[in-house]
Amino acid sequence: MTYRALVAALAALSLSAASCGASDGSPDAADPNLGTAGWGDGLVDHQAGYRLSDVRAEGGRAGRVRFELETGQAHVGELTSWYWSTDLRYFARAVAEPTRDGAWEAAFPESPGGPGHLVVAFDTGDEIGDLVLGADVDAPRAKHGLPKVRVAEGDTQKVGAYDVSLSGDLLLAQPSTLVLSVSSAGKQVEYAEAEVAGVSIASGAFVRFEAGADGTFSGTPSSPGRFRLMVDVMIADRPLHAVFERTAFG
Structure with a gap:
């Protein structure tokens, strides 16, 4: 199929x-x-x-x-x-x-x-x-392909001098809350803006997480299984991009 x-x-x-x-x-x-x-x-x-x-x-x-x-x-x-x-x-x-x-x-x-x-x-x-x-x-395909995506093995991915962390579980068809934080040299770093979104690897279903207080992002996955989560953070006009994976269950 x-x-x-x-x-x-x-x-x-x-x-x-x-x-x-x-x-x-x-x-x-x-x-x-x-x-x-x-x-x-x-x-x-x-x-x-x-x-x-x-x-x-x-x-x-x-x-x-x-x-x-x-x-x-x-x-x-x-x-x-x-x-x-x-x-x-x-x-x-x-x-x-x-x-x-x-x-x-x-x-x-x-x-x-x-x-x-x-x-x-x-x-x-x-x-x-x-x-x-x-x-x-x-x-139309571009002349040059893209490198392999680097997916965080756990809750934290290192992007340059920064550690981008995303914690929390995905609940199927239920509000799910993820917590985003950024640190550098062990100290928390404030970010100007951030976007968290995800795509079901199996079905292609999209989920956008709305920003809340204290670095929280909430959304409701509509499909079961593994989701690829993309995090984009802006710090001092510098964009950071980190990739995570979570399984929606419930």
Whole structure:
């Protein structure tokens, strides 16, 4: 079974279960509590009257992903996107910008091209709240491949002079809290901003963790099994990237 076929099958099961209690029986009437940091986990390209379409990607150093967001609403002001290769050797985040022709475009550096997946998250501005949509994308391959991903063996990964630590467990379909800390030479370091997100290695389900107090990040994994967790931290205008793995259970 291909990656897209597996994702589609799991998404269909999720939507079928969520729509059982809906009045019109359509996928767009699914439970708004599905997924994490909003509605959805990026396995489907349409929900609640919104649709992600015409996704096109470039590979290479200045790789760009262009897409359209079909909706009767015109108030989507900010849209965050994540793009990764299906082998999860590449994972990047970017804020998408609207184009003059009504589409959206996000710039992802060092894109390897090839088969991948795009996820977008935005505030609908209504009772739905945040919405997460996703679609497969295939970009021209770059001339140079990416090195093997270095995954932390435990709770801490050394990135240059810093130790990036991520502790906590993932609970399936339940709010899960992770704690992020950064230290250098044994002393805690304050960071300006941080982003924690994850992808199910088996299904491709996306989970975004919302920042809370005291370095906590909370999200709800929608798929069982192993998740690749990506942490991006900004310290004094220097970006740090660390990779961890956790198993969602419960």
